[in-house]
Amino acid sequence: MKSISHIALGAALVFGLGAVAPVALQPAAAQEAEQAYELDLSRDGRRALGEVNELYNAGDFPGALARIREFEASTDAPDEVYVANQLKLNAAIQTENDALVDEALIGMLDSGSPALTAEQEAQFLNRLGGQAINNDDTAAALGYFQRLIEAQPNNATAQYNVGVLNSRLENHREAYDAYSRAIELAEADGSTAEEGWYRNRFNKAVVEGYDLVKPGTAYLQAYPSGETWRHVLLAFRDATDTRSDDQNLDVFRLLDDVDALSEEGDFYEYADTAQRRFYFVEAENALNEGIEAGALDTSRPYVSELKTLIESKIGDERSEIDSLAADAESAADGVDAASTATAYLGAGNNEEAVRLYRLALDKGGVDVKDTNLRLGIALTRMGDYAAAREAFNAADGTDATTLADFWLAYVDSLDG
Template identity: 30%
Template sequence: MKLPMTAIALGLAAMGMTTPAAAVTTAVAQDEEQKAPELSKKGQEALAALQAAIQEERWADVPALVATAESDTETNDGKIILQKLRLNAAINMEDYEAAIDPIDKLAAMGAMEPQFNQVYVEVGKRRLFDENYDGAADVLQKALNTDPNNAEALIALAEVRTEQGQVDEGIKLLTDAIAQAEAAGGAEESWYKRAVKLAYDNENPAVFGLTRNWVTNYPSASNWRDTLRIYMGFNDADPAKVLDIMRLQFAAGALESEGDYLLYAEELLRAGFPGEAMAVINAGKQANAFDMNKRIVTEIISMAENQAKGDRESLDADFQGALSGSEPKKTITLADAYYGYGEYQKAAELYRAALGKSGVQANLANLRLGMTLARSGDYAAAKEVLSQVSGAQADAAAYWLAWVETQM
């Protein structure tokens, strides 16, 4: 199927070239801003003959007629019309490679038009498919020289650079394309997935920002699971960070397998939070995640049940002392315990108290306070607190912020 001539017709309109061949010599008088092109008599005749052949789809005649027009066309207007006609013929014959030369010539004459740029992109994608990476890079860069914000060209060039071994450049181009698309209304999820995979496979730190943007725009449980597992994979040496991210995984409904629930419960037991471990185990039971015939499952559940006995009752005895005491670490630990039992009001009161004590780890306290407010449903307050977190807790706070954004 031949492509429509609309784009080229629009380009020819100002030159009076949208009428039949015999009308080439007639000035367009319908629009006062349009003026008749300056053409010699021989040039008019040669261009009219070429235009007629294109309209009648006499493709075998086109090469000779182009050669004649190149010889007989002397004015700048005529040369521009000739290149637009060549482009017209190439597109209608679906010979996109042949369209590059007339576009290059039009650009050199200052007659480049936005609709022509898409031909560069189309040829670039075809060359990429054919593994002609240098050729693809050449035309895609031309497209970006004309339109630096062309997300489609950025995506294609990113794949080219990746195939050329310039992976970091490919990731940057993908990130730029996503940003352009987001500004214009939204990027395709496949773009996020490709960028995340490249960044993760190559241990590029851009993976963190990319995954956060991905789940902010496509916040499914499976996407949250993948995103947070990626983050934990980079931070498996820091149990405290991993635990706060597991808490987010739980909040986002992103625990999926038996292994997810068991790993989280084990980390909580190791950190001394049996009540929170029981909450995770009960959620796993409700989700039918456990094979109760497995020894490891029954052992972890039994351990949690034993450690949880009397744990909740012991918390209240320490509450007032933690509020008024001078040791912020103890106050935060007790707040963490209340958080695990879902008692967010008491947890928030303790975190705020800790922030007023000398020597407090303010970023840690604000992270946990923001998490608590988010879990309580006070998303506006959570966003405000989490936005203040910096330092070692900044990444975890950023992921929690991304989740809060999806809840508001």
């Protein structure tokens, strides 16, 4: 279950509020000298509240509460309601009565008295929201935190909490928007929001089928660990049912470059997909990485069978690749050049891959978006980040553009 961020719960917060600490009513002159706001109390109000105070000081909290309720029934004056509930809060704290604490805070919040400060309002709403969460009253908690946002529009933590609560109530778009607003506020002064904020927003986008590029790249830029890259890219890959083997390889290439391949399935699928597309050098590299990492065990039949298959084919690719490149030079279109370029890319010959990708684009007959994407990969691996950005920006459609955005985020991390 997602957690609420930075909420102080229970009476501990209330004890810490100087504004609502136990109050002894003073003569009007002394009270007025200490208060920035002069309470507007009637003569009857002062007398009644004085009686409450006497009962309170005598330790008769039930008697004090009874007198407060009697007085509340006789007045609707904002300042009198505010002070009555302040005294009620004192009794609630002394008797450790959480329900009475909530009643008193609500009474002060709803009193309409100018004596209620902005700081008090925020603290009271925060405490009420936290207590509502303790009571499993998510709807009430959401209401309090929404009021807190109205009082403090730039409160990033309150915005995040509204996101969590909306998510629990299955208000998915409202949750996503609240997470986004919280992150924007946290980043407004150049800071970075907590990792969970980015993760929750991204996961919400995944579950609801929203666009993954903005929340995914923001998460990666803020917390660029291998684990984060793997989580984001595999979620992105799995969200696209129409992705071809070639496009799937582009995802694995990025996972490999950011050191995010970690599990058996990562390495095995990468190697198997590469060999199905006849890129046997790349397949062997992926397989060997998995073996060296301890993720792939050659004693397993399916791993040893894949290893044997690759080894039986890799010699042909190595011996034929240069002649294929020569043939691509005289071909009528760029299809052979693009395919051979990808073989060079998988073999680590990025310079030749760049040359052939550019030849393929010049000749035409190829998918411009995917070819530019792979051209960008080769340029990134060469360290030519300016040209790589240009190539990724040219991959401007559907699957290619979204993956290109993730490659651009990687380039930014290398060339920040």
